[in-house]
């Protein structure tokens with residue numbers, strides 16, 4: 386009897402397996418079959434939304450295909466949760482934002498992925514057409530919209546971005562907020578060196594994010610790291626023009642999660658405002674930054690190659706006491722070489738209330754006009770080893 390039951394259970398299981406596997410044949414949706422037009426003129430927003438609805442509603446893995454051509458899109462929300470966690474978006478074409486910045490300028494994000502898991506984007510050019518909004522902002526006009534982030538992910542896990550190009554975003558180019566396990570590779574970001582707030586990649590409240598083999602030139606930070614980020618890995622990135630790679634600004638809020646375990650290695654900065662920076666507001670906060678490694682970095686004519694600035698307080702407003710609560714510890718700078726565009730190549734301006742500790746310099750050589758550059762520091766404690774120049778800050 387038990388034997389018969391077992392074989393019955395087995396056949397039922399096999400049947401379930403058969404049907405579940407037959408229903409998991411991947412499906413493929415071409416945006417053209419939903420009415421998208423590759424002419425750069427026709428609004429293809431509804432076609433993309435419809436293709437997403439199919440892919441997201443599929444119980445099997447799904448691919449959305451965007452063929453060559455220019456596709457005009459207003460802001461789109463790719464919303465989860467989906468019925469599968471394996472959606473590929475393969476883009477051979479160019480997605481173009483409306484030329485009139487007012488159309489998406491107040492919508493926060495142009496292309497926004499919300500609560501999706503297992504989305505991979507391969508290829509594609511995203512053209513945010515931000516130049517006219519930058520001009521509006523620079524003219525001092527108070528009525529310009531703040532602008533849209535080109536590509537945003539919120540509460541999303543297991544994301545892959547491979548070979549994507551983002552051009553001329555109105556605001557930030559690519560943002561991850563509350564995301565886990567993100568792998569970016571071969572990403573290119575390009576915007577003018579004087580375009581306002583056009584950060585390349587911004588990561589906050591996220592863990593296990595990897596950025597590899599990418600080239601970022603923009604008017605603000607190449608990569609900016611917000612509070613609550615852990616296990617971030619950045620490797621083989623070229624940055625410039627731009628404001629460098631920045632952890633911060635941290636400590637704007639009183640209650641704030643910290644930044645922990647960040648590796649930045651094999652990075653070149655060319656003509657940037659900063660190289661590797663940690664920045665916090667000069668205000669009370671529970672925030673922190675610890676276990677940070679900057680390794681194998683080349684600086685080419687960088688204004689502030691190595692900088693910790695804990696006295697950030699624009700317009701000297703809302704910074705009571707002027708001392709940051711953010712605790713910065715265990716930061717290693719190893720094998721950092723090149724040229725500074727200013728005399729002071731290393732600046733540690735730490736909090737008087739929470740001095741920096743465990744700041745380690747190892748094999749650092751930075752010059753200014755073919756002479757050793759200078760270092761300036763306050764409230765910073767740590768060590769120097771190997772050849773370190775300038776070395777006036779830390780005990781040898």
Ligand SMILES: *[C@@H]1O[C@H](CO)[C@@H](O)[C@H](O)[C@H]1NC(C)=O
Pocket residue numbers: 593594615616617618646648
């Ligand atoms: C630090 O982050 C990396 C990924 O960036 C991860 O491989 C490593 O395990 C993390 N280390 C710790 C101590 O969590």
